[in-house]
Amino acid sequence: MRVKRKKGVAVPYLAWMIIFTALPLVLVIFFAFTNKDGGFTLDNLTGLGNYVSVFFLSLILAAIATVLCLVIAYPISFMLSRLRAGRQGILLMLVMLPMWMNFLLRTYAWMSLLEYNGLINRFLGIFGIGPFEMINTAGAVVLGMVYNYLPYMILPLYTAMVKISPSVIEAAEDLGAGFWSKLFRVILPLSKPGIQTGITMVFVPAISTFIISKMLSGGNIWLIGDLIESQFLGNAYNYNLGSAMSLVLMVVVLLIMSLTGGFDQEDIEGVI
Amino acid sequence: MRSIRVEKYSLATANCKRTTHYHQNRVINKGVVLMDQSVIISLKDIVVDFDDEAVLNGLSLDIHDEEFVTLLGPSGCGKTTTLRVIGGFLAPKGGQVFFDGKDITALPPYKRPVNTVFQKYALFPHLNVYENVAFGLRLKKVEEKLIREQVLEMLELVGLKGFERRGTEQLSGGQQQRVAIARALVNRPKVLLLDEPLGALDLKLRKEMQIELKRIQQSLEITFVYVTHDQEEALTMSDTVVVMNKGVIQQIGSPQDIYNEPMNAFVADFIGESNIFEGMMPKDFLVEFAGQPFTCVDSGFAPNELVQVVVRPEDVQVVPSVAGQLTGVVKTTVFKGVHWEMIVEQGGNEWIIQSTVASQPGELIGMNVEPDMIHIMHRSDEELAYAEFRPEDPEEEEAEDAG
Numbered sequence: 279m280r281v282k283r284k285k286g287v288a289v290p291y292l293a294w295m296i297i298f299t300a301l302p303l304v305l306v307i308f309f310a311f312t313n314k315d316g317g318f319t320l321d322n323l324t325g326l327g328n329y330v331s332v333f334f335l336s337l338i339l340a341a342i343a344t345v346l347c348l349v350i351a352y353p354i355s356f357m358l359s360r361l362r363a364g365r366q367g368i369l370l371m372l373v374m375l376p377m378w379m380n381f382l383l384r385t386y387a388w389m390s391l392l393e394y395n396g397l398i399n400r401f402l403g404i405f406g407i408g409p410f411e412m413i414n415t416a417g418a419v420v421l422g423m424v425y426n427y428l429p430y431m432i433l434p435l436y437t438a439m440v441k442i443s444p445s446v447i448e449a450a451e452d453l454g455a456g457f458w459s460k461l462f463r464v465i466l467p468l469s470k471p472g473i474q475t476g477i478t479m480v481f482v483p484a485i486s487t488f489i490i491s492k493m494l495s496g497g498n499i500w501l502i503g504d505l506i507e508s509q510f511l512g513n514a515y516n517y518n519l520g521s522a523m524s525l526v527l528m529v530v531v532l533l534i535m536s537l538t539g540g541f542d543q544e545d546i547e548g549v550i
Numbered sequence: 551m552r553s554i555r556v557e558k559y560s561l562a563t564a565n566c567k568r569t570t571h572y573h574q575n576r577v578i579n580k581g582v583v584l585m586d587q588s589v590i591i592s593l594k595d596i597v598v599d600f601d602d603e604a605v606l607n608g609l610s611l612d613i614h615d616e617e618f619v620t621l622l623g624p625s626g627c628g629k630t631t632t633l634r635v636i637g638g639f640l641a642p643k644g645g646q647v648f649f650d651g652k653d654i655t656a657l658p659p660y661k662r663p664v665n666t667v668f669q670k671y672a673l674f675p676h677l678n679v680y681e682n683v684a685f686g687l688r689l690k691k692v693e694e695k696l697i698r699e700q701v702l703e704m705l706e707l708v709g710l711k712g713f714e715r716r717g718t719e720q721l722s723g724g725q726q727q728r729v730a731i732a733r734a735l736v737n738r739p740k741v742l743l744l745d746e747p748l749g750a751l752d753l754k755l756r757k758e759m760q761i762e763l764k765r766i767q768q769s770l771e772i773t774f775v776y777v778t779h780d781q782e783e784a785l786t787m788s789d790t791v792v793v794m795n796k797g798v799i800q801q802i803g804s805p806q807d808i809y810n811e812p813m814n815a816f817v818a819d820f821i822g823e824s825n826i827f828e829g830m831m832p833k834d835f836l837v838e839f840a841g842q843p844f845t846c847v848d849s850g851f852a853p854n855e856l857v858q859v860v861v862r863p864e865d866v867q868v869v870p871s872v873a874g875q876l877t878g879v880v881k882t883t884v885f886k887g888v889h890w891e892m893i894v895e896q897g898g899n900e901w902i903i904q905s906t907v908a909s910q911p912g913e914l915i916g917m918n919v920e921p922d923m924i925h926i927m928h929r930s931d932e933e934l935a936y937a938e939f940r941p942e943d944p945e946e947e948e949a950e951d952a953g
Contacts, residue, residue, distance in 0.1 A: 443672060445672035446673075446675070451639075453685050455660055455685075463685070464674060468674075
């Protein structure tokens with residue numbers, strides 16, 4: 279009731295939400311359940327059975343990338359959060375620095391590094407090691423995801439961890455907690471909001487990416503993102519099928535996020 | 551055991567008087583190593599520095615079993631640093647820490663048989679009251695039934711029965727404090743370290759908690775090492791007060807000793823209000839200060855030795871100007887509740903006087919000081935430096951906080 283009185287204030291936001299969120303969503307749902315002539319059909323959804331393996335692969339690669347991000351980012355964020363305030367700022371900037379460069383450019387850089395005749399293989403060749411098949415593998419795609427999305431894991435983790443008072447950790451030590459007890463009984467539970475936010479912010483873009491897989495797998499690995507893209511911009515051109523795929527992807531993400539609790543966090547906004 | 555200690559301190563005090571210096575802790579240490587079995591924690595020549603600035607300068611201190619010891623001093627004096635060295639949170643650059651005769655200098659905090667009550671309580675925000683208190687016992691893999699028993703017993707001791715399921719942020723400052731105490735005590739430490747635990751509480755609650763803490767310490771018969779900058783708190787609760795300044799122990803003694811027999815100008819100035827004067831002892835039982843000779847009860851000084859004289863504000867008697875040993879003009883008079891506090895100008899000296907009778911500003915009054923109300927201290931350049939001490943020194947405070 280109290281909200282009603284101040285309804286006027288919310289109008290711009292409401293309009294924004296309707297035009298840019300609700301309306302597109304309705305369109306996606308509409309296209310997913312219609313054919314090219316506009317008639318109702320379930321063919322788009324039932325036809326998705328052919329793409330289960332693509333969904334599955336996307337899920338696996340995104341999950342691996344998310345776990346790797348978490349494992350790499352966790353100690354980095356913790357150390358960052360324990361530094362003096364001034365140094366924290368400088369190092370946080372270094373974490374953000376790559377994000378100022380164009381996403382495509384960064385991924386191109388990885389291409390030239392990973393190529394069969396690329397920098398890494400040439401360097402290893404000096405010592406008589408390799409060359410390795412690195413580009414055009416699933417590993418390269420995961421690497422691209424981890425590299426690009428790592429800051430999105432570090433920042434929310436860091437935000438949650440700076441709130442952990444050093445004296446709370448000392449209190450745990452004082453009460454007899456060694457390294458692992460400290461980690462599992464105090465630091466992990468207290469950084470849970472950051473973990474949830476971080477997982478969401480890495481997993482969601484990773485599962486729907488198409489550019490990373492396209493560039494680093496040379497078209498060898500197709501993820502849902504690539505599939506959807508080809509329905510709208512590629513030669514397959516079937517936006518009804520593309521909408522159905524998007525809809526299912528959305529449901530899958532929602533399901534997974536509700537399992538990890540990634541949505542009951544206000545910290546998402548705090549980080550961005 | 552207790553009587554031995556008291557005797558020892560008075561011996562040390564006497565020594566100091568004779569040796570013109572106050573390395574009292576050294577004297578005690580020597581005695582302890584030979585004869586005293588009741589020492590539970592012993593610090594030997596502890597050196598700590600932050601960014602090349604010495605915070606503790608070869609500090610040595612013995613703490614006895616079942617004793618309530620207070621480390622007292624201004625911000626930056628190294629009292630918290632000393633506590634952190636005992637707790638194991640800070641590795642000293644030099645020196646050793648002994649617990650029950652064993653060297654524990656290299657032992658990490660989680661292996662030390664002491665527990666700490668932190669300045670801002672440091673409760674686990676993700677656990678409720680019960681789980682906070684149970685934390686230490688769970689780590690020791692104590693049986694669930696025993697945990698329950700002991701946690702409830704401890705919560706009862708600190709007066710928080712029925713609060714088990716509460717979240718910590720639902721508690722008031724005083725209640726959080728009690729949880730922090732219960733959480734530390736449930737592990738049955740032989741020594742409890744308390745770092746300004748009452749600092750965040752309001753005056754009335756602080757007084758209540760002072761009595762409560764003393765009660766807990768006595769009923770559990772364990773050692774408390776208590777850090778505070780509040781001299782009244784130190785005098786109220788302690789068996790022994792350790793006055794510190796600039797990383798050096800100034801005096802160790804019972805609250806009465808510290809107040810009545812301050813070893814130097816710093817202690818006299820820091821503990822309660824003092825009038826401190828430069829003076830001279832022409833001979834035993836006679837001292838000259840404020841331009842007058844006074845009979846006193848002190849002896850053992852060199853003839854014509856330069857000394858410092860302490861007179862407590864409540865020990866100055868206000869009399870009619872004709873009957874006074876000294877006369878002075880009242881500058882200000884302020885009502886303080888139990889007494890009036892007056893600043894009196896006397897021959898270039900300023901006296902603080904506390905009296906139940908007010909004299910008006912501008913009034914000429916007489917002042918008398920009884921012989922046994924005059925306390926005489928040896929004078930050294932070092933001590934003179936302390937006389938210029940001012941409690942607030944932001945740089946030092948920073949150094950202390952960094953620890």
